[in-house]
Amino acid sequence: MPLAKETPARPRILYSCYANLSREGEQFVPEHVFSYQVAGTLLLHDGTREYVLPTGSFRLLKRNHLVKFTKQLPPGGDYQSLSVSFDEATLRAFSLEYGYQPTPQPPGPVVLELPTSPLYTSYIESLQPYHRLPQAPGDPLLALKVREALLLLLQTTPALKDVLFDFSEPGKIDLAAFMEKNFHFNVSLSRFAYLTGRSLATFKRDFEKLFQLSPSRWLVRRRLQEAYYQLKEKGKAPTEVYLEVGFEDLSHFSFAFKKMYGLAPSKI
Template sequence: MHVLKQKGEQKPFPSEHIILEAKGMATTEICRQQHAEPFHKHKMLKDHFLLFVIEGTHEIRIAEKQYSINKGEMFLIKKATYVEFIKKGNPEKNHSYESVSFSLKKDIIIDFIKLIQIDGDLTAGHDDNDFMLFPYGARLQTFLESLKPYFDDQEVVKHGLFKLKILELLYDLSQNHPLFMQQLIALDQHAPVDLATIMEENYLQPHSIQDLALLSGRSLSSFRRDFEAIFRTTPAKWIQEKRLQKARDLFITMHLPIATVCFEVGYENVSHFSRLYKSHFGYNPSETKSHKN
């Protein structure tokens, strides 16, 4: 079995983006780019995400919080997190930016735990934070350098060899940053999140039902079952009704164009939004103030 190697999406600026993927284990990406202007990208993380910044700066926005990861630093983010990535090149080095990231599946973490025979309470002493920032040091810098031939050479990468490299990464982390490793292990032990909280915080976001299930720490089938038991309706219908009610509130309390309200409550097509609104309330968005009582 071989590791899938592929080029990332093409950018309108000088860039090199190579991805190594082993299903059920991990995905590793190296990103070498020139960013004279900050580059923004939104993403829902489906696996625990570990980022190493080699050159430039990588800002990460999660909800209301913002983190800045500089050259020589690494950052851990738990799975089921919706993030905004902002890449900034180093102006002193022709705006160059370089990073290596790892999306780690649960199975490879379990394999590592078994390999080094971690026992006792895995959560003892770990922080409650879902994000951690550390300098990564010389040992992990050497490890990152050792990965470059796997990205740059034309040879096929064997699955077994790739797994050894991921296990080597986890071992280096456990030796140099035990708290960091402990946190990574503990992230998988989090209980499912309260559904009402998840839905209230995210119904205006462009998430799919699968994304919401992931955010809640449930499988898709468990999410649907738990949701309908709590709300007595389907997720799609609940989201639509919440968005339309939010839109009505905005029309009544503020003087906003229909298009602005449409986008504010999570819709992208004004005509579609207007049809849903009229179907739900019985009148057009522009007639809302005359029906507010």
Template sequence: MINTYNDSLANPDIFKQLSVKDMLFVYYKCPQISRLIQLYNHYNLIAFSLEGERTLHQGGKAWRVTPKTSYFQRKSAYVQELSDAQHWKVLAFHIPDQFLINFVKEYLDFLPTTNLPSTNSDMFIKIELNAVTEAYFYSLLPYFSKPEKQSEKLLELKFKELFLTILTNPANKQLLSYILQLNTTDKPPIWQVMEKNYLYGLTLKEYAQLSRRSLSAFKRDFKLHYAESPGKWLTNKRLEHACVLLKTTQQTITDVTLNAGFKNVSHFSRRFKEKYNIPPISYKNLHSNQIEKKKDF
């Protein structure tokens, strides 16, 4: 599983970058080759698509990102799909929770905090743009090509100005609602992190990062909520999802393996047979035959 923040830091030749306190700003042409790739980020992220496009999949939903569109990504894992356009140029901002919390405290009097919607569970929130917002995004691009080190204070002010413009737009109340919630919530609930990310091949340490907990605290809180170990819960949850795919889709066993969060077919097949006393291919054929009989009837 590729951590987009860590991958950007490790490849400055691909991801032109600027560091601003605990934030990371990157400007890049996406190097993706495979049609589908699993990614995750333990920071929040704002992205502005400059050229080309991608489709992002998370929680059974899809977000198509085209030129001059923007989105806010909560900390999560997701699948990124390569489009026919192939290339994709992006300006992205990796932002820790604490910056967002401090920002709200600093600018609360300027934010439209009345009649906000309840926060939904989507990991991606579309950012509605206008001419002013777009101009702010483009005004940051020259900083990536300047040879001299840029003033962190200036870059921070530029970003705050951009972010304030986004949040004062009434069309972005869903995003504002989420950020205000960060200010009142110590940590996201364990169930929310797991239900949104169990299909991705994250390690327990990475799940702990997404939940803003140490590994030991994550395991403790997980056991309190689910009354079983994370490993056992993940396996059972993924097997249940695999059953649905085998019964209701025409996906191959290989595709079901990957889409249910298992790393290889042999491991998936062994676990499936242990739980259901039947190999996955036999399970698939059985239900395919039942569907055909119903059609004939």
């Protein structure tokens, strides 16, 4: 999984807490993540479907996907979640030790909402001390907690073996359909190339042959078209739209919009 390795090493067990302000953003998910929503609500959107994950819910977020997120505070409290991520080396060693062989499955939901289980609840409670401690790579106690999570997931939902131990890389897929679904994610061209099963050079060549434009120019144009629709038909404000369609900052969005449509976005 070459591009996933570009991501800096992160804690295997991660506690998130936000006070006073809800948070929005987007990210590439390079590894499977098992999470529990301690407090507040997490909204996820994968380009097609929205997932609403309230307080007390468990989920498995599948690797190699782009998601937009909104972390909403509960009334009078802080947003809190606890997550365990599974790196490929751990999963491969586990599958060899226990003899797990996945059965190929058609693409499914990006987020798997898991049933509430006393086993999950007890496990999450046992993690409380870990997220406050330094997490050195190779820490044997940490490795045991990650393996424990795998055992619990597979005992509770055996079919998860087909997700957790599928080590295939993204195959070459329909470029037009993928870009139309994911153009609003502000990620690098190399990331788009990887997720469509192509090298960067092949991605650019296929793209220009298909769209008669370079990927960068097409992305700007398509994002501005979507922004125009959101402003005119949905009545949204430019401050709501620019991040939603994939621009990094408002000034760049306003400049590009005026260049294409001859009007500032605030005039639409």
